[in-house]
Amino acid sequence: MSAASLTAAARRQAQLAFLASGTEFRLGRAEDCPLPPEQLAAVRGDEPWVRACLDDGLTARVYRVQLDGHDWALKVARRPCRVQNPDGQTSFLNELQRRRDLARLMRTPEQAERLAGIVPTQYASLQQGIVLSPWVEGQRIERWDERQLVELFDLLIALLLAGLFEWDLAPGNTLDDGRIRLFDFGYLYPFDPLRQYNSDGLASPGFHAAERFETRQFFACLLRMERESGMLALADFELEKRIALDAYERLHRELVSRSASQGVLDWLSELMRRWRNALAGDLGGLYLQEAWRSHWLDIRDDLSGQSCTPLTLQRLAWLNEMATTHHPDLLASGALANERRPDRDALLDDLRRAEAQAIRWQLADVQNAQKV
Numbered sequence: 230m231s232a233a234s235l236t237a238a239a240r241r242q243a244q245l246a247f248l249a250s251g252t253e254f255r256l257g258r259a260e261d262c263p264l265p266p267e268q269l270a271a272v273r274g275d276e277p278w279v280r281a282c283l284d285d286g287l288t289a290r291v292y293r294v295q296l297d298g299h300d301w302a303l304k305v306a307r308r309p310c311r312v313q314n315p316d317g318q319t320s321f322l323n324e325l326q327r328r329r330d331l332a333r334l335m336r337t338p339e340q341a342e343r344l345a346g347i348v349p350t351q352y353a354s355l356q357q358g359i360v361l362s363p364w365v366e367g368q369r370i371e372r373w374d375e376r377q378l379v380e381l382f383d384l385l386i387a388l389l390l391a392g393l394f395e396w397d398l399a400p401g402n403t404l405d406d407g408r409i410r411l412f413d414f415g416y417l418y419p420f421d422p423l424r425q426y427n428s429d430g431l432a433s434p435g436f437h438a439a440e441r442f443e444t445r446q447f448f449a450c451l452l453r454m455e456r457e458s459g460m461l462a463l464a465d466f467e468l469e470k471r472i473a474l475d476a477y478e479r480l481h482r483e484l485v486s487r488s489a490s491q492g493v494l495d496w497l498s499e500l501m502r503r504w505r506n507a508l509a510g511d512l513g514g515l516y517l518q519e520a521w522r523s524h525w526l527d528i529r530d531d532l533s534g535q536s537c538t539p540l541t542l543q544r545l546a547w548l549n550e551m552a553t554t555h556h557p558d559l560l561a562s563g564a565l566a567n568e569r570r571p572d573r574d575a576l577l578d579d580l581r582r583a584e585a586q587a588i589r590w591q592l593a594d595v596q597n598a599q600k601v
C-alpha cells in the first residue's frame with residue numbers, strides 16, 4: 230500500500246509502532262550542522278550562541294541560534310508533547326517524515342519554485358529530538374492582505390497536488406518575511422488528492438484547505454475585526470473567499486486534467502458553487518455559516534487536545550452571543566444544518582458544557598497540575 234492510501238488510523242498506528250521500536254530517523258548529515266548535533270540537542274538556553282527561546286509551541290521549544298554567521302531555528306521536541314492525544318504524540322515523528330517528503334519534492338526545479346514558501350531542513354534527528362532549519366525573520370499575521378492570501382493559497386494548492394494535507398494552519402505556523410512561509414509540519418499528512426478529500430480519506434468532507442485556514446486562524450482574525458466593525462470583517466471575509474475560490478478553480482482544473490475521481494470533483498464543485506452564489510448575493514449568510522463551523526471546530530480541537538487558551542473562551546463567547554441573539558439568522562443561513570439539536574436552548578446547553586471544560590483545560594493550569 231502506498232503512503233498516500235494509508236488511512237488516518239493506519240498512519241497513526243504505524244507511527245506509534247515506529248516510535249515504540251526506538252528506530253532513528255535522520256535528515257541531512259551531521260557534517261552540515263554548524264555544531265555537532267549532540268551539542269545542539271543538549272541546548273539549555275544560556276549558551277552564547279542562543280539569541281532567543283520561544284517557549285509557547287505545544288510540540289517543541291524553539292531556539293533562535295546564531296552559528297557560522299547564520300541564524301537558525303533549533304526545534305527541540307517536548308517529551309511529553311503538550312497535546313494529549315495520539316496525533317500530538319506522533320507529531321514530531323510526523324514532522325520529520327513530512328520534511329523528508331518535502332525535501333524529495335523540492336529536488337525538482339518546478340516543485341522547488343511552487344514550494345518556495347516551505348522552509349527547508351538543514352538537519353533533523355528523531356532520537357536526538359531536534360530539527361535545525363534556517364531562521365525566518367518574519368511576522369505573524371494580524372490582518373491578512375491580498376498578497377498574503379494569494380501566496381498562502383498557492384502554497385496550499387501546491388501541497389495538495391503533491392499529496393500533502395496541512396491541518397494546522399494556526400497563527401504561530403504561518404510567518405511573513407515578504408513571502409508567506411510554512412515551517413511546522415507536525416500535522417501535515419499524506420493523502421491521495423485524486424481520490425480523497427483529505428488525509429481522512431472520504432470520511433470527513435467538511436475539512437479542506439480553506440476550511441483549515443478559516444478554522445485555525447482566519448476567523449480568530451475576523452473575531453478581532455468584528456470588535457472594530459462588522460463591515461470590515463465582512464470585507465476581509467469577501468477578499469479571502471474570492472482568493473480561495475480562484476485557487477480552488479485552479480485546483481479543480483488540475484484535478485480534472487489528472488483524471489481525479491468524479492466524487493472528489495463534485496465535492497469541490499459544490500463548495501465552489503456555494504461560495505460563488507454567496508459572493509454574488511448573501512455573503513452575510515455564508516459568513517455566519519463558516520464562522521459558526523470554524524469556531525466550534527477549533528474549540529473541539531482544543532478540548533480534545535486539552536489545550537485550551539483564552540481564545541477558546543472568546544470563540545465560545547461569540548457562539549453564545551449568536552445563539553442567544555441571532556438564532557433565527559443562524560437557522561436561515563444554514564449554519565445549524567449539522568447540529569444534532571439546533572434549538573436555542575440545546576445549543577446554549579452545549580456551549581455551557583464546553584465552556585466549563587475549556588476553563589478546566591486552560592494550558593497554564595495543565596502545566597501547573599503537572600508540576601504538582
Ligand SMILES: Nc1ncnc2c1ncn2[C@@H]1O[C@H](COP(=O)(O)OP(=O)(O)OP(=O)(O)O)[C@@H](O)[C@H]1O
Nearest residue numbers: 283286287288289291302362363364365401412413
Ligand atoms: N524556521 C523558523 N524561523 C523563525 N521562527 C520559527 C521557525 N520555526 C519555528 N519558529 C517559531 O517557533 C514557534 C514554534 O515553532 P513550531 O510551530 O514549529 O513548534 P510547535 O511546538 O510544533 O508548535 P505547535 O505545535 O504549537 O503548532 C513558531 O510559532 C515560530 O514563531
Ligand SMILES: [Mg+2]
Nearest residue numbers: 286401402413
Ligand atoms: Mg506550531
